[in-house]
Amino acid sequence: MTAWKSLRWSSSVNSPAIPVPAPAASVSQAAYDGLVCCDATQKCEAVFGLARQIREGTLNMASAPDIEAVECPGRPARPRLVAPKDVARRSLTTEQGRAAFIHAITHIEFNAINLALDALYRFQGLPRAYYLDWSHVAQEEAQHFLMLQERLQQVGSHYGAFDAHNGLWDMAVKTRDSLVARMALVPRVLEARGLDVTPGMIQKLRAHGDGKTAEILEIILEQEIGHVAIGSRWFRYACEEQGLEPEPTFQRLLAQYYTGRVQKPLHLEARRKAGFSESELAALEKG
Numbered sequence: 001m002t003a004w005k006s007l008r009w010s011s012s013v014n015s016p017a018i019p020v021p022a023p024a025a026s027v028s029q030a031a032y033d034g035l036v037c038c039d040a041t042q043k044c045e046a047v048f049g050l051a052r053q054i055r056e057g058t059l060n061m062a063s064a065p066d067i068e069a070v071e072c073p074g075r076p077a078r079p080r081l082v083a084p085k086d087v088a089r090r091s092l093t094t095e096q097g098r099a100a101f102i103h104a105i106t107h108i109e110f111n112a113i114n115l116a117l118d119a120l121y122r123f124q125g126l127p128r129a130y131y132l133d134w135s136h137v138a139q140e141e142a143q144h145f146l147m148l149q150e151r152l153q154q155v156g157s158h159y160g161a162f163d164a165h166n167g168l169w170d171m172a173v174k175t176r177d178s179l180v181a182r183m184a185l186v187p188r189v190l191e192a193r194g195l196d197v198t199p200g201m202i203q204k205l206r207a208h209g210d211g212k213t214a215e216i217l218e219i220i221l222e223q224e225i226g227h228v229a230i231g232s233r234w235f236r237y238a239c240e241e242q243g244l245e246p247e248p249t250f251q252r253l254l255a256q257y258y259t260g261r262v263q264k265p266l267h268l269e270a271r272r273k274a275g276f277s278e279s280e281l282a283a284l285e286k287g
């Protein structure tokens, strides 16, 4: 896909060429540019710019002529991607294990930036509120990534120092043709899993004397509730558009796309705030 030109030149026989502003870029183009950007810091900057422009209304909603599949979004040469079983052990009892633990969460946040950008790029022609919501998510994911990247440096490591796996992006590929499936599986299954496990991580970090990382995860947990709530909102919207009943549809999509079982215990309070109904929670508890 070609990048938008930043300047257009007008000229006439009698006057020299004068630069005039190019027409505003579209949300889909800006999201695509962020998605394929390989440098982590530049990707975060692209996200902050995109979110600001969407809030200010300076990006148009024109659809991209072709929506690319994006098998692999832009990422730095490191971390190397390996199978989940080959990722380093993350025991908090050693310095190395703690760095590997923080690195794993940093990588999740890096993936989460791409997932939010892909939600902005891929699903077009939706209400402006959708793009406001998902650019807000992208911005918070970029902030999560940067906070953890800084924390990694404080413990003597850096992003890319350990191998990582690509499990989160795999789900983006599987659900790329369906908004209803994407909203069900990415925010309401994968990000919701983060709500369940983060309180235990915070506790463990505190028990091992790492209050600084625990504090970052507390901020992330609070904001992730909002991400899952945004997923719930647009999942219901997509169901309504297609005349689908949300609750049976969620169960059907879970069975269709998710090979594992939803692990327990669930963080019920956080999931309620994030838009899960009592009957949905009961079905997940039983499954």
Ligand SMILES: [Fe+2]
Pocket (backbone or CB within 6 Å): 109, 112, 140, 141, 144, 220, 224
């Ligand atoms: Fe996050």
Ligand SMILES: [Fe+2]
Pocket (backbone or CB within 6 Å): 112, 137, 141, 191, 224, 227
């Ligand atoms: Fe998130």
